[in-house]
Amino acid sequence: MIFTTVRVERPEGTTVLSGVPVQIESASGDGEHLDFADARPYDLFWLYTTQGVPLIPLQRRDVLYDEINNDPETSQPAKYRVVAEVETFENDHQEALCERVVGG
Amino acid sequence: MPTLPSQPNTFGALQAMQSLILNECLVAGVSPFAALSAGDATRYGIARAVFIGRPKDFADAYLPQCCIWLPSDTNAESVELAGYAGRARSTFAARVLLLVDQRTDWYAAEQQILMLRDALWPVLLRHAQLGGTVASVSASEVSVGRGLCYEQVAGVQYRCFEAIWRVRQQWQVSGGLIA
DSSP states (O other): OEEEEEEEESSTTOEEEEEEEEEEEESOOSOOEEETTTTEEEEEEEEEESSSSOSSOOOTTOEEEEEEEEOTTTSSEEEEEEOSOOEEETTTEEEEEEEEESOO | OOOOOSSOOHHHHHHHHHHHHHHHOOBTTBOOSOBOOHHHHHHHTOSBSEEESOOSSOOTTSOSEEEEEOOSOGGGEEEEEOSTTOEEEEEEEEEEEEEEEOSSOHHHHHHHHHHHHHHHHHHHHHOSSGGGOOTTEEEEEEEEEEEEEEEEETTEEEEEEEEEEEEEEEEEOTTOSOO
């Protein structure tokens, strides 16, 4: 589990928010999953906002870049894609299920 | 009789397919595929989202997009030696997959995928040897494949069309068949 901030892109390539504080933790420990006819290996993560609901709330398909930590396999900023409906807890926080592609 | 190459050129054949789709699969006179970012245009050597292979990190900013890919299917490929002199023949069946976004308006996506399909068919059917630019390619032909279909990527459903573009290559094994 890590505490960090993320940049939000919607669609990928267009930044709509930056500096969003979040907590990120692994959502499964059973190895990589496969998608797109096995071409797209990914790991699953839960992402929780830690300072309320962002000004522009997160939503499915958003791309989130970790502003502090690199992906150890690419040495590039870790990149997460929101893959399910984001749960919003009133004005408290949001919870998003994300995928991070393994490698580059 | 032209001199045969000493090996097949599968990537070259896929690049020829990519080039034909980029240049000739047009809707209202322009390529309907999404423009790539400057970084990706440099990485892939193309300006629009017509990829060789299925991108590992699927970018939904690149829609519509096309993927020309080879499936993990031994039935889709064949290879044989045609004689002691060493002439060889092989066939591969590439899948041409078109994807469009149907999140905001499924009916617009339906029209879009049909327009793309109609623009693609003439390109696939017109070229008997992928434009004649790859020395090993002796013939190409198409079939429907999955046709209109759906694909789910990263939890999102896309409207798709898939055709099969089959390519025959021939080459000369240097020195012929030996013990």
